[in-house]
Amino acid sequence: MVKKLNEEKLTLGICYYPEHWPEDMWEDDYRRMKELGITYVRMGEFAWSIFEPEEGKFSFDLFDRAVAKAGEFGLKVIMGTPTATPPTWLTKKYPDSLNVTQDGIPYQHGARRHYNYNSENYRRLSSIIVKKMAEHYHDHPDVVGWQIDNELNCETDVFYSEADHDAFREWAKKKYHTLENLNAAWGAVFWNQTYTSWDQVYLTRKTVPNSPNPHHALDEKRFFSDSAISYAKLQADILREYAPKQWVTTNGMFGHLDNHKLTDDLLDFYAYDSYPNFGRIIEDHSVKPLRDRKWSWNLSVVRSISPNFAIFEQQSGPGGWVTRIEQPSPKPGQLRLWTYQSIAHGADMIMYFRWRTATKGTEIYWHGINDYHNQPNRRVKEVEAVSQELHKLGQIAGSSYQAEIAYVTNYDNEWDAEFDKWVGPYEAKSKDAWFKALQYNHVPVDAFHLNAETSLEDLKSYKVLVYPHAAIITKEQAELFNSYVKQGGKMIFGCRSGYKDETGQPYMKAFPGYLADLVGVNVEEFTREAPFEETPGVKFKNLQEVEANDFNEVLQLKEDVEVLGTFTNAHFEGKPALVKRNYGQGSSYYFGGVFNLDLASLLIDEFELNDYQDLFDLPEQVELSIRHKEGTDYVFLLNYSEVPQEVTFKKEFTDLITGRPVTNKHTLKPFDVIVLA
Template structure:
């Protein structure tokens, strides 16, 4: 079942921490929130000690007043369960709840997310506080929903406490049933790692050399995800039992967590925390870096979890902790741009982080809409402008769907295994970035698809083209699914290092690309990495373009007469050998590339696929992102200018800009960081 946010119109809100501020400020804060057109206020997720100042003693007075005052101003409250930050009394009395490094060193109280999911003590105490809170607030007219914890697996996504080792042992027993099955799955016969007793089974620990068993490592990631979901389920079950009319979600998207599974099993919809400024400060020396525009792809992944979703933290100011992440302030227009970036990709609720910049603690430089002094500033004015626009268009856009003909495919197994396996993990990252840039700079809207055992042919048939760059782990079942997709008219492309591993991460005793060979019509006769000191081989693409073949080269052997060679190698010992092939299969076609994709290659292949880049409607410079949401036969085209310079666009037919009501046609100048939302 698809889990998505259901709103009758686009709504805005803000994150607020009443426990941080004098109560004298609350009324003025809420009044100004309402004047800005906000619907929601989110609170409570870091306030365990306020709710339970000592074990078994509960106090709701402060938040009762804060929620009541918000209700006076017609604001709806989203309450967070406070388990992301256990109280000092808890960690002092029960040190077993703390997380532990792989070296066995315990983390200490003083920051956040320093607990472990599998501590029975922490689960028990978390259950108590969540139960007390939901029973207290289940009938409050202001409270509409709950956020479980805060940013699960943020800051820390590996766990090695004694409780985790014990839980992993039980998890492995349940999965494999016998030690023989476990030893087979982990390939423990190699280096004499065979387990002869369950007591010998732990999460990975430091080894000499420091290279743990890769199949063990893959299962560790699966276990961490299951542990996280299990911890969230404890809370979700309590919330649903006592407050069935209030929705349940959680926020953030971090590593070693199957967010699709968690959402499908536990949540009403998924919520994301969007901070595009990260993209502006992370050093990126690649060709044509996307910077803040890269967040559009993050939002596409979120959309694969919930087609319509919420943003629980939308960046609204310069970001920084006292120890890291010194980010510049959003330039005039960028706060509005990033809000529409989220909405263009499926957000029907956007809440800004935060109302006012904290005056204390680690995040005193993580700025909100308001500064410390509470005086008017340009960020408040920009939010006000967005809010007024949203009130005009919100009913049109809410509930509409993002429109894409192409999807970039991945899987949690390959992402987690690729963290450790340097023979394809880094290539997957490079190729993914190349394709995302190709979509963005060629104005091709794209979706993300996470391949799962439950994935159906109907889910794939929504797309004309699927791109799965380097799926090392690929099962026979998945290969059959792709064959059916292509037979029915789809097009699919794979890159090097595809299809050679099973679900354990062990390699098949099959010619590469394993179960894909029948679909693509080739096997790999030879392969090599490109050494740093070597001249990079070239690819002759259709005799028209000469492309670099960086990083890795597979030399392909044709297994069928109907395979068309559309790219051959040159400038290498495998001169003239196939590098890129196409095979018609049923009504569709498959492509196999024996290398790692770059932007130029991906852009040329997009032209092969004849995808809609809306050239019949617009001429757009690369600096503009094009995104489409549609509903009841009406399309809403978002044009987003990520440049600090004006951009001239050509509009080839008449559209109405629903932000202003004006007709847009012919030449139009989009100002720096400006946005158009066009109705056709």
């Protein structure tokens, strides 16, 4: 069952912290929220000591008044369970609740997310506060839903407390049953790591050299994910029991967490926190950087979890902690642009973070739509303009994003590649290249999550699948890909594909393992690009030459394989680098290298994907997204440039924001958006 947000219209919300502000400010805040067209207010997620100032003593007075006052203005409240920030009394009395570094050093009180998921005391105390809150607010007419915790696995996504080691030991027993099975899965015979007693089994610990067993490390990440999901389930089960009429979700998307399983098993829909101007995005110095537009990939991944989702934190100002300068202030139009970026990719509820910039604590520079002084500013006016526009676009809610191509993701490969430098960096580069190529060629793309339940019907939703460097591919997955291509699909692979089993151990098979029949090649030899040598090239169809960076595989051909590209400028010059094999009604492609923007762009032309050139002439700086509902396409054109961009329309559209017809040439202002039907 697909878990998705079910909003009747596009809605806006705000993150608000009544405990931070004098109570005599609340009414004016809520009044202005209502005037801005705000529907939802999120609160409570960092307020455990307000709800439970001492162990076993509970107080709901402050939030009762805050919720009631919000209700007076017709605002709907989303209540957060406050477990991301345990109270001082808790961590002092129960130090076993604290997370611990791999070196064995406990985290201390003073920030947030310093707890561990497996402490029996922390789980017990979390259950109590969540139950008390659910009992108290379960029938409150103004509380419509719950956010579990806040940003699971943010700040840290590794956990090494004694409780975690104990829980991992039990997890391993349940998975492997015997030490013989565990030793085989971890290849423990290597370097004499064989376990002879269960009490010898721990999470990875510091080693000399600091390079723990890679198969052990892969299982560790699976365990971290299962621990977070177990902790979320603890809360979700209580909320389902005591507040069955209110929906349940959580927010964020962070490492070592299977968000698809989390949502499928526990939540009503998924919610994301969107910060497109985050420092490491805007500091991208690669070829043709996407910068804030790159956030569209994150939103595509979120869409693979919930086709219609919520944004629980939408960037609305400059951002950073006192110790971190993360984000410059949005330029005029960017806040509106980012809101529509979220909507274009499937968001039907967008909540801005935050109502007013905090005057205390670590986030005094993480700005909201209002500044400290509470005077009118450009950001508030921009939100007001967006709100007025969304009243005209409400019918878009529930529509589905349209894409004929998907980039395949998989947690096992993601987690294995974190540790494996022979494949991990290549995956990041190829994903960046393909997403850029599709964005700049105006071809909408989905992220597609591959797991054990994936069926042929799931894959058949797409004409093309791109899965460049999946080291772990099981026999069953290879058979599924064979069936997909045989019925007419096209599938693209790259170097370092298919040579590992699900433990992360290489098969004793010629590369690319179980994919060999589908792609029609074996790998004859391979090498990384030497930093002191000139970069090899690939001549595509004997015409255009592109670079073959990072890693090169020389391909040995089987029958019925077409060579699309050969290596140049290397000792393996003239050898096959890129091949195509027709297989049933479809075709597979294998590139013995790492994809770059040039090569991905050339291959897109091979696939006959809809780039909507019959409808538009679009400059590279404009993103195209299409959502569909009941026979109507809703077209989003988003200008990420700070200079105007000219668009040519080849048929007449209606601008849904102004209601006017649009035809011929149209100029998008800097950071402008137009929504068409």
